[in-house]
Each structure stands twice: as C-alpha cells, then as structure tokens.
Amino acid sequence: MTNIDELRADLLARITQSNDPRSILKADEIKQLYTVIPTLDPSERGSYGKAVNALKVVLEAAVVERESTLEDSTVVPLDVTAPWDVNATALQLLSTEQGTQHPLTRELENVIDIFTRMGFEAIESRQIDDDHHMFGALNFPENHPARDGYDTFRTEEGFIPPAHTSTMQHRILKAGKAKLEAGGNIAAVSYGRVFRNEDVDATHEHTFYQCEGIFVSSDATLGQMLGTLRSFFEVYYGQKLKIKTQPAYFPFVEPGLEFAIEKPAALGGKPGDWLEMLGCGMIHPNVLRAADIDPEKYRGFAWGGGIERLVMLKYGIEDLRHFESGKLQFLRKFNS
Numbered sequence: 001m002t003n004i005d006e007l008r009a010d011l012l013a014r015i016t017q018s019n020d021p022r023s024i025l026k027a028d029e030i031k032q033l034y035t036v037i038p039t040l041d042p043s044e045r046g047s048y049g050k051a052v053n054a055l056k057v058v059l060e061a062a063v064v065e066r067e068s069t070l071e072d073s074t075v076v077p078l079d080v081t082a083p084w085d086v087n088a089t090a091l092q093l094l095s096t097e098q099g100t101q102h103p104l105t106r107e108l109e110n111v112i113d114i115f116t117r118m119g120f121e122a123i124e125s126r127q128i129d130d131d132h133h134m135f136g137a138l139n140f141p142e143n144h145p146a147r148d149g150y151d152t153f154r155t156e157e158g159f160i161p162p163a164h165t166s167t168m169q170h171r172i173l174k175a176g177k178a179k180l181e182a183g184g185n186i187a188a189v190s191y192g193r194v195f196r197n198e199d200v201d202a203t204h205e206h207t208f209y210q211c212e213g214i215f216v217s218s219d220a221t222l223g224q225m226l227g228t229l230r231s232f233f234e235v236y237y238g239q240k241l242k243i244k245t246q247p248a249y250f251p252f253v254e255p256g257l258e259f260a261i262e263k264p265a266a267l268g269g270k271p272g273d274w275l276e277m278l279g280c281g282m283i284h285p286n287v288l289r290a291a292d293i294d295p296e297k298y299r300g301f302a303w304g305g306g307i308e309r310l311v312m313l314k315y316g317i318e319d320l321r322h323f324e325s326g327k328l329q330f331l332r333k334f335n336s
C-alpha cells in the first residue's frame with residue numbers, strides 16, 4: 001500500500017508539470033502494479049485491486065485537469081477591437097508601418113550637421129520674439145519702410161512671431177562678445193520656424209524654416225563668406241556648383257547681397273538657370289554696436305535663407321504646400 005501511496009504522489013507531481021500528461025498514464029510503474037497481483041495472498045488481492053483502480057481514477061482526473069490548463073494557456077483570446085492581429089509575433093508587429101522623420105526635419109538636421117562640422121555652433125531660434133530683436137537691434141529705424149517687407153504678425157500684446165531667424169543675431173553677438181575679446185571668433189548658425197503674413201501659394205507659406213549663419217572675427221571678409229556658402233551648398237548637393245551674387249538691401253548688412261547658385265544639370269537645370277538661395281552680407285557696424293562690439297576692431301558676416309527651397313531643389317518638389325499638408329502620399333516618398 002505504501003508503494004501505491006508513494007507512486008500516487010510521484011505521478012500526480014509529474015502530471016501537473018507535463019505537457020503530455022496522458023502519456024504518464026502508460027508509465028511502466030503502473031503496469032508493474034498488475035504484475036504484483038499473482039504474488040499476493042488471495043485474501044489481499046481484492047483490496048489491492050481496488051486501490052490500483054482508485055489510483056487510476058485519481059490520475060485520470062489529474063490528467064483531464066492538466067489538459068484543460070494547457071489548452072487555456074495556448075488559446076489566445078480574440079480581441080476584435082485590436083488594430084493588429086493579436087496572434088502576430090512581436091517582430092511581425094514591428095514591421096507594420098512606422099512613422100518616419102518629416103523630410104524638413106531630416107534635411108534641417110543635415111544642414112545643421114554640415115555647418116557644425118565646419119565649426120559653427122547650432123542654436124535653435126525662438127518662435128515668439130519682440131520688436132527689438134526683430135527690427136531695432138538689426139538697424140531698422142523706427143517707421144522705416146523696410147519693416148513692411150517682412151509682413152510680420154503681431155500678438156495683441158505686441159510680441160512678434162519672428163519673420164526671420166536674424167532675430168537671433170543680437171543674442172548671438174552679445175553672448176559671443178567675451179569670446180571675441182579673449183581672441184576667439186563668433187561662429188554660430190541659428191535655425192527654426194519663421195512666420196510671415198503672406199498669401200499662400202506654390203512658393204509662399206505663412207510658416208516656414210530658415211537657417212541663419214553669423215561669423216565675427218578681427219578680420220572676417222566677404223571672400224570668407226562666399227567660400228563658406230559655396231562649401232555648404234556643394235556639400236549639401238554633393239557636387240561642384242556655380243555661384244553668383246547681386247546687390248540687395250537688408251538694413252543689418254553692408255554691403256548686402258543675394259546669393260544664387262546655378263541649378264545643376266543633375267537636378268534638371270540648364271546653364272543660366274540661377275536660383276536665389278539666400279540673403280547675406282557684412283554685418284552692419286550699427287548691429288555690432290548694438291551688441292556692444294566695437295566695429296573698429298571686429299567685423300563679421302551673416303546670411304540667412306529658407307530651408308524649404310533647398311529641399312525642393314534637391315528632390316524636385318514643385319509645390320511648397322506639400323510640406324505642411326500632412327499627406328502620407330508625399331511623406332512616404334522620403335521613407336528610406
């Protein structure tokens with residue numbers, strides 16, 4: 001009897017851990033219980049036989065219970081509200097469509113990367129600013145008509161969502177003054193969203209991105225500026241480019257220029273297709289003075305232009321409005 005009790009405990013333990021509990025019912029130990037019967041005293045055989053049968057009933061019940069536990073753990077409940085297949089493995093779920101970086105974000109990072117490798121510190125511009133940084137510190141006299149050219153929005157409190165990243169110039173100059181006096185240079189790019197109260201069409205948006213550069217040293221030259229810009233554009237488009245400039249008026253630079261590149265043949269251009277990319281020039285002495293930098297000792301150059309037009313040329317995008325449209329058909333073209 002102790003033999004049967006011990007066997008029961010052992011088999012029950014095996015059944016509750018087995019993934020094929022029924023096979024345990026065929027265990028040799030159970031078969032051997034029967035071979036013992038002929039060796040028993042006839043008076044013991046009846047009770048022995050009952051004990052063996054009782055054992056089999058208990059084991060069978062344990063097997064049924066184990067089987068139902070196993071079944072419960074393998075059946076996945078069907079959730080009809082789930083947006084994915086609940087039976088899919090984690091890997092299959094991962095390969096469903098993922099979001100990607102917006103092309104403007106990616107290209108802006110690319111632009112910043114090129115300038116930081118050239119030694120410029122990158123500073124994000126503000127999205128709300130004031131009249132002083134937008135105009136005053138940039139040598140726009142009060143009531144000067146050049147202010148109108150920027151189609152600035154204003155909040156009721158008189159703040160300005162900046163119409164160009166040049167609003168960062170005064171801050172960069174003030175913060176860099178100590179560096180200049182210690183014998184170093186100021187070399188920074190500022191980038192970010194700008195806003196203009198413009199009618200929207202294929203080449204105009206009320207909200208767009210600009211990147212601005214500023215360099216100040218004791219002997220900065222226009223030639224350095226043109227070399228810097230040429231290098232940037234050649235790296236960005238991955239090829240040699242023809243450049244040209246023409247005079248332009250911005251109150252914060254003197255001389256002021258518009259900088260153009262010839263549209264490369266590889267991007268569908270013909271000789272003589274000039275594309276104006278940005279405004280630039282030597283920083284006006286009044287702008288240096290406003291930041292308490294002596295224009296007799298230091299000189300600098302600055303440039304600023306839109307990011308969208310760079311990207312449009314690179315990818316042959318014909319309409320600026322695609323960028324802010326949120327259209328997946330457009331965005332998916334940049335998945336790579």
Ligand code: PHE
Nearest residue numbers: 164166250279280302303304
């Ligand atoms: N801020 C000017 C614009 O948006 C561009 C510019 C920047 C011109 C720096 C000269 C120097 O039109």
